[in-house]
Amino acid sequence: MLTVDQVAFHYSAATPVLREVSFRSEGGEILALVGRNGAGKSTLLRLLNGLRKPTQGAVVIAGKNTRDTPPHIISHSIGTVFQTPEQQIFNATVRDEVAFGPNNLPLTPQQREERVVRALARTRLTDFAGKHPLDLDQAQRRFVALASVLASQPPALLLDEPQRGLDQRGKNLLEEIIREEQAAGRCIIIVCHDMEFVARLASRIIALSEGRLSADMAPVDFFSDAPAMAAASVEPPDTLRLSAALGLPASLTPSSFADHWLARHN
């Protein structure tokens, strides 16, 4: 579904941002893109959705090479939720905002309506459909942006710090939606600094360091690999540190920690 092949990118030849980055992903995966500030995550995100073209190599998403395809066509294959939802909101109602994506697709009015209604329901925005999006709180606006992408039903999703500004209830809903999308066979890429969130959700971690791919591994392996974490400037989640301190097998979530603890004491 997604192939990043030997991708390099620079804004000027003297300052390369990405060098020889390669990875592949099939549907049904949640990839977490991690790394310190300036490692090239945001640039990679813009290469994946076709807003920037690689200076070397290729990004192919759902059979479309981003080099030859304009961003608005790539958006049919990969939906992006940016960090600041206000940057995309311009319609007078939540419903119209969510319908923006489907309106750009070759769908019948009935299909559009079905998608919008479903996206609103999934993001718990049905009751706010007639409100102005900027009258909602920050968390709800984030869900408006997410609903707008979900309604387009692209095979891949790019989420840039999606959990930022959400309370625990919002995070739970977000996790639920992401897991549903994964179960539906979509490829989901999350750019994230919250390692607890990454540990709970990700099936693979792609780490960038100084513009290069420094790790591409399962979360348990990544969070057990001190040099890989140091290169990406991340700390392991608390449950993993606790399980390591108690000599238990690596646990990424409280529930797996509890399982290991109970297994030892039963």
Next chain:
Amino acid sequence: MITQGSSQTGTALLYVPGNSFIHRMNPLTKLVGLLWLAATTFMLPPGGMATIFVATFLFGVLAGAGKAFIKRLILTLGPFAIFLFVIHGVLIERHDTIQHEWISFSPEGAQYMLKILVRVAALLAASMLFVTTTHPANLLKALDSHGVPPGIAYLIASPLLLLEPFSARARAIRDAQQARGLDLTGSWKARVKAFPALLIPLVTLALSDLDHRATVLDGRAFRARPFRVVLDAPVDRPYERWLRRALLIAIPLQIGVLLWL
């Protein structure tokens, strides 16, 4: 650590770093000079205005800002010249209008158009010389060090200070809308249709930013004291102070002469 290149985050400031004579001048001298040139262009015949334009352009080139000058002048004056020509040379009927098949043309109208164009070009070139050789932070320091109240100093410098975040936001909005299917590469009709999706978030965010900035400034006691102390104020040479005084006297006199005659 690899950082993003300057061309992406870019600096939307028009300032071009340098150490030329114009760069080293006190920002207030340049500001007053700009005002004087603006007043002067309204008094001069087209030849005088053209001289101001050429002189400021040459100063800009000598200050190392030639590229920025050419780009902005073409982008601004090109469409403006076409617009003026169509209005004054073709659309407005004058006594010397010549009808040639389906098109009419007035030499007097074209002459008038040229006069306006040269005046705007002179004003634009003088403004460009000011903004390309004056960093907004230095302008603020110069205003503060001369006892201008902080609120007024900020008001004068803020258009230059806000240019960079405003441009960065415009780029981010364009990216966000393209990433959700907005076609910015199609026909002019598609582009016109896309315009509200770019403009509305930009205006909305700019308005909410104003409120936010005001709160932040108040939170930092921006107007707690009537004047601010500047530790590294731009150098202000005695001859510049005299020059400013002379120009400040000349400006109202010129305006007065202009209104009188």
